[in-house]
Amino acid sequence: MTVALLALAIGAFGIGTTEFVIVGLLPQVAADLGVSIPGAGLLVSGYALSVVIGAPLMTAAGSRLPRKTMLVLLMAVFLAGNAVCAVAGNYALLMVGRAVAALCHGAFFGIGSVVAANLVAPNKRASAIAMMFTGLTVANVLGVPLGTALGQQFGWRSTFWAVTALGVAGIIGVITLVPRQPRPDGGICGELAVFRRPQVWLALVTTTLGFAGVFASFTYIAPMMTQVAGFSAGAVSWLLILFGAGLCVGNVVGGRAADRSLMPSLYVILALLAAVLLIFVFTAQAQLAAAVTIVLFGAAGFATVPALQMRVMDKAEGAPALASAANIAAFNLGNAIGAWLGGLTIDAGLGYTSPNWVGAALALSGLSIAVLSGSLDRRGRHSTSVQQPAAQFPVGGGR
DSSP, X not given: OHHHHHHHHHHHHHHHHHHHHHHHHXXXXXXXXXXXXXXXXXXXXXXXXXXXXXHHHHHHHTTTSOHHHHHHHHHXXXXXXXXXXXXXXXXXXXXXHHHHHHTTHHHHXXXXXXXXXXXXXXXXXXXXXXHHHHHHHHIIIIIHHHHHHHHHHHOHHHHHHHHHHHHHHHHHHHHHHSXXXXXXXXXXXXXXXXXXXXXXXHHHHHHHHHHHHHHHHHTTHHHIIIIISOOXXXXXXXXXXXXXXXXXXXXXXXHHHHHHOHHHHHHHHHHHHHHHHHHHHHHTTSHHHHHHHHHHXXXXXXXXXXXXXXXXXXXXXXXXXXXXXXXXXXXXXXXXXXHHHHHHHHHTTXXXXXXXXXXXXHHHHHHHXXXXXXXXXXXXXXXXXXXXXXXXXXXXXXX
């Protein structure tokens, strides 16, 4: 089963690289295509919004297909979108390519999470999901920095050709390593029915706000480090490696914590994320302090992922695929909102550290929704225990 999880991680690596590598290439893309850095930052938002649209649509379209077949088709869409990015001669075509590549993102991670969880024992599900998402974290350690360096050396289009090759590797991995999966039961009606549950929506809102906090800051990490901390453009790749190392640690720790105690671990992680972003406002002024904070930022940001994904799957028990994909859409809606709000503060002249304030506020908002959701769980359990009928004894006091 570890081999099957590795195959899912390979696909996640390719998708993660194409999603995040644009952050390291923002200055080059902006200069080449004649747009501002906040304008180039909308390539992050455009990708994220396409994930939001594509996640439910692609998952619904494949609701009757075997899950392995659907994963292969999704990787084919990913490959096509990145090929369009590689040949894009203008901003509009690059945005189109990003949008096409993003259509597969939410459905791949949503369906992949369900497959990963079904491959292991119930008490290891969050860790299995974390292992699949390891591909995403390794993309930040290796894929994004190497892609950034490649784009700086040979032009940003070369990066997208390399990512297209990763798509081919992803298809081969899923075909050869993932075992056959049964057709989903219940079809699209069963999947849609879980959205009548308020707790599913609270889980999705928590995800949106929490990850908006991450991307409010992360989208502008390159100009923040070069313009405020004083790093060279070439050092951005190394800083992204540090960020990716933090992601890897946070992903593993977050998965194990979620397996032990889901909601308490989520409360702690979101609070830590807000604290790190507040600290980043000040540590961004000095190179060493900024580098250390980037590692902590990555760890706190990605430690949320296994817990958030497990939360929505638990609350969508019985028909988790569409809800799981919707949660990936929620991650990326958060990405878009965070990138947009962070850009607004820069455009308002508040400086390149101002997105960190926005990120902290968003993370705290996500924490408040998580606490509300947890309190509703406790009320539900209390109500159920109160309504249990008292034990009945035979008339006459017999034992």
